[in-house]
Amino acid sequence: MAVKLTERQQQILELIRSEITRTGFPPTRAEIARALGFKSANAAEDHLKALARKGAIELTPGASRGIRLTDASPVATAPAPTLIEQASSALSQLLVPLVGRVAAGNPILAAEHVEREIGIEPSLFNQTPDYLLRVRGLSMRDAGILDGDLLAVKKSPDARNGQIIVARIGDEVTVKRFARAGKHIELLPENPDFEPIIVTAADEFSIEGIAVGLIRNTPLH
Structure with missing residues (x-):
């Protein structure tokens, strides 16, 4: 109904x-x-x-x-696509690697980290992602990013204040909100149960990419 x-x-x-x-x-x-x-x-x-x-x-x-x-959200109806339209849509999909758990010290897109490639519609995102990263934990919960979600990431070595990024600190990879404060960088969680990460000049730090969207990978109940 x-x-x-x-x-x-x-x-x-x-x-x-x-x-x-x-x-x-x-x-x-x-x-x-x-x-x-x-x-x-x-x-x-x-x-x-x-x-x-x-x-x-x-x-x-x-x-x-x-x-x-939800599946019950009303949407505008449209005619069912023809077989030719379906085939065209499939061909227009972008195949991007899905990255699971990242081993310490290894590049994010190392072959052993890629679970599989997933076809996505490029128009879903305002910037075309280079890969999807499976989110671990709830440190970004209040930004709507939950454990198991697939974060669409555009590779970039730089970020603006307030952007959600994938960062590497030493051997660890994390998803946080980027903030530059004076001579140091703060990686801010979106969950009060977690503390900000302060990055100083002495830390091995790099930005792996910027979040450009999210795919929820958990079933609705």
């Missing part, structure tokens, strides 16, 4: 879908409030809870970007 939404709920759902398509991440409550002219993030939260009750989205408690579209 189709989910019936109010006009405002439909606007919020389209905003969520648009942001996921554009950036790979859902918007925060504050971003929804700003975009739709609400006086506070609490108003956005009320509408999100209503959407969750109707089964259009799922919410992750305590995560600012913990919004997940």
Whole structure:
């Protein structure tokens, strides 16, 4: 049965879908409030809870970007693709390596780290990713990045303040938010249970890439 939404709920759902398509991440409550002219993030939260009750989205408690579209989310209908269109779509997919656990000291894209190649639609991301990295742990939970998710990464040796990056510190690889503070760099988690990592000139540090999107790899319940 189709989910019936109010006009405002439909606007919020389209905003969520648009942001996921554009950036790979859902918007925060504050971003929804700003975009739709609400006086506070609490108003956005009320509408999100209503959407969750109707089964259009799922919410992750305590995560600012913990919004997940469900199979019940209403979408505009379109004619079924022809066999030629299906074949064209398959050929247009980009094959990118899926990187699992990274062994200490080895390059991320070393052959032993690549589990398989996955076909993705390039239009899903505003920048074409070079690889997908399987996320380990919950240090970026409040950015909507959960354990088991596939982080789409564009290789880059540099980053701007606020970007989510894949970084190497010594022999370890981590996903954190990048912040330059004076003469040192801070790698910030998005979970209060984790401490920031302070990088100084004495540390072996490099940026492996910038996050350009996310693919949720866990089944909906």
